[in-house]
Amino acid sequence: MLARLRARSQRGAAVVDFVLVLVVLVPLFLGMLQVALVMLVRNTLAAAASEGARLAATSDRGPGDGVALTREQIDQAIAGRYAEDVTVRRVLVDGAPTIEVTIHARVPALGIGGPAVELSVTGHAVEEQP
Numbered sequence: 001m002l003a004r005l006r007a008r009s010q011r012g013a014a015v016v017d018f019v020l021v022l023v024v025l026v027p028l029f030l031g032m033l034q035v036a037l038v039m040l041v042r043n044t045l046a047a048a049a050s051e052g053a054r055l056a057a058t059s060d061r062g063p064g065d066g067v068a069l070t071r072e073q074i075d076q077a078i079a080g081r082y083a084e085d086v087t088v089r090r091v092l093v094d095g096a097p098t099i100e101v102t103i104h105a106r107v108p109a110l111g112i113g114g115p116a117v118e119l120s121v122t123g124h125a126v127e128e129q130p
Helices: 002-010 013-057 063-077
Strands: 085-093 096-108 116-126
Touching: 013 063, 013 085, 013 096, 013 116, 063 085, 063 096, 085 116
Parallel strands: none
Antiparallel strands: 085 096, 096 116
C-alpha cells in the first residue's frame, strides 16, 4: 500500500523534470544556432569581398566589376539582402595601391527578425599595374 502511495505521488514528476530541462536547453540550442548563422554569413561575406577585390584589382577590370561580382556571389550563396551595402575604394597599404571592398550587413536573430548583429567585412587586393 505504501508503494502505491509513493507511485501516485511521483506521477507527473517526469513532465516537470522535462519542462525544467527544456527551459535550459532550448535557449542554449537557439544561441548556438544564432552563432552558427552569424559565422556562416560573416565567412561568406569575407570570401565574397576578397573575390570582388581581386577582380577589381586586375588591370583590365574596374571597381564596378568587383562590386558586381561581390553582390552576385553573396546573392547566390546566402541572400541578396546581405549585398545591399557594398562599397569599393582605392587605398594605399604600405605604399602599394590596393583595392578595398567593404560590406556592411545586419544578420537578424535566427534569420527571422528581431535584434540584429551588425557585420562589417573588408577584402583587400593589391592593384595590378598595367
